[in-house]
Amino acid sequence: MLPFARVAIIGLGLIGSSLARAIRAEMPTVALTGHDASPEVREIARRIGLCDDIADNAGAAVTDADLVILCVPVRAMETVAAEIAADLPPECIVSDVGSCKGEILAGLTRALPGRIVIPAHPVAGTENSGPESGFATLFKGRWCIVTPPDGADPAAVERVSELWRRVGANVEIMNAQHHDLVLAVTSHLPHLIAYTIVGTASDLEDVTRSEVIKYSAGGFRDFTRIAASDPTMWRDVFLANKDAVLEMLQRFSEDLSALQRAIRWGDGDALFSLFTRTRAVRRSIIEEGQDDAAPDFGRSH
Numbered sequence: 001m002l003p004f005a006r007v008a009i010i011g012l013g014l015i016g017s018s019l020a021r022a023i024r025a026e027m028p029t030v031a032l033t034g035h036d037a038s039p040e041v042r043e044i045a046r047r048i049g050l051c052d053d054i055a056d057n058a059g060a061a062v063t064d065a066d067l068v069i070l071c072v073p074v075r076a077m078e079t080v081a082a083e084i085a086a087d088l089p090p091e092c093i094v095s096d097v098g099s100c101k102g103e104i105l106a107g108l109t110r111a112l113p114g115r116i117v118i119p120a121h122p123v124a125g126t127e128n129s130g131p132e133s134g135f136a137t138l139f140k141g142r143w144c145i146v147t148p149p150d151g152a153d154p155a156a157v158e159r160v161s162e163l164w165r166r167v168g169a170n171v172e173i174m175n176a177q178h179h180d181l182v183l184a185v186t187s188h189l190p191h192l193i194a195y196t197i198v199g200t201a202s203d204l205e206d207v208t209r210s211e212v213i214k215y216s217a218g219g220f221r222d223f224t225r226i227a228a229s230d231p232t233m234w235r236d237v238f239l240a241n242k243d244a245v246l247e248m249l250q251r252f253s254e255d256l257s258a259l260q261r262a263i264r265w266g267d268g269d270a271l272f273s274l275f276t277r278t279r280a281v282r283r284s285i286i287e288e289g290q291d292d293a294a295p296d297f298g299r300s301h
């Protein structure tokens with residue numbers, strides 16, 4: 001049996017439009033309604049037939065829904081939840097796809113007292129944004145971390161989990177605080193490092209812009225892909241997951257200083273030992289089938 005019959009998606013960018021496409025592909029009988037604050041995005045969504053109906057306001061999108069999924073930037077989640085509160089059917093489950101969970105869970109609980117809130121985070125994405133960058137297979141073989149609040153109804157958690165399994169994700173249940181700590185090191189810190197390194201390179205006065213572009217076929221190029229990620233999304237992630245990111249950044253800075261020392265004092269053993277350990281991490285990621293570079297899940301979309 002399908003976990004939901006009527007799904008509303010608010011925010012029709014990369015993740016919202018990918019989810020709409022995936023639901024269409026895997027659960028074609030689900031009635032899909034969408035809304036986006038941007039009139040241009042609504043226009044595109046109508047033109048490409050993303051959903052059965054595109055509503056001009058968030059409240060109108062949710063009146064019939066048994067699941068609402070908020071796919072807006074992290075810091076817009078609470079505002080949108082407040083906008084839909086009066087129109088939500090009583091048994092409707094509200095979920096989201098935000099990249100950090102503690103602040104979102106607090107915001108949704110504040111805006112929707114007494115409602116069923118089951119946050120989730122599909123750990124899948126690209127550096128692109130907008131409704132035309134989405135694709136139906138984005139979540140296949142990827143993790144979706146569901147972060148229910150304490151005391152959540154297990155049946156509601158299972159229905160949200162089943163939706164994600166149906167679109168191809170592997171589901172893990174975790175509490176929001178633990179999620180934020182784990183993702184701070186596996187996703188948020190790497191983005192911060194990429195933003196920094198690309199910023200540093202483009203600031204260097206003796207490396208012209210054209211040289212940065214010309215010689216970026218190697219390692220730097222991988223950083224530029226990550227550093228091209230959406231500025232609004234990532235501003236919100238770093239502000240919302242401040243504590244965990246600062247904690248991981250502190251650890252990272254200490255490790256970087258140790259490397260700096262090893263280079264300064266010619267400690268080749270220290271460098272070799274670290275690089276051997278990190279190579280093993282990469283290999284175990286590939287063995288577990290989590291290698292982004294192998295199957296192209298739409299990097300070029």
Ligand SMILES: NC(=O)c1ccc[n+]([C@@H]2O[C@H](COP(=O)([O-])OP(=O)(O)OC[C@H]3O[C@@H](n4cnc5c(N)ncnc54)[C@H](O)[C@@H]3O)[C@@H](O)[C@H]2O)c1
Nearest residue numbers: 011013014015037038071072073074098099125126129130
């Ligand atoms: N991009 C990724 O790799 C990725 C991966 C997993 C989760 N996420 C999370 O998914 C969410 C959406 O990210 P995205 O990559 O799809 O971004 P996106 O920029 O492609 O889409 C966001 C959409 O939300 C709309 N929006 C903004 N404020 C709104 C509001 N108040 N009401 C209605 N619509 C509003 C925007 O117009 C835009 O179309 C974010 O919370 C992000 O943290 C992103």
Ligand SMILES: O=C(O)C(=O)C[C@]1(C(=O)O)C=C[C@@H](O)C=C1
Nearest residue numbers: 099122123124125126127186187
């Ligand atoms: O591959 C990418 O482009 C991503 O940045 C995807 C990525 C990640 O860091 O893994 C980014 C943010 C998300 O919340 C989930 C996935």
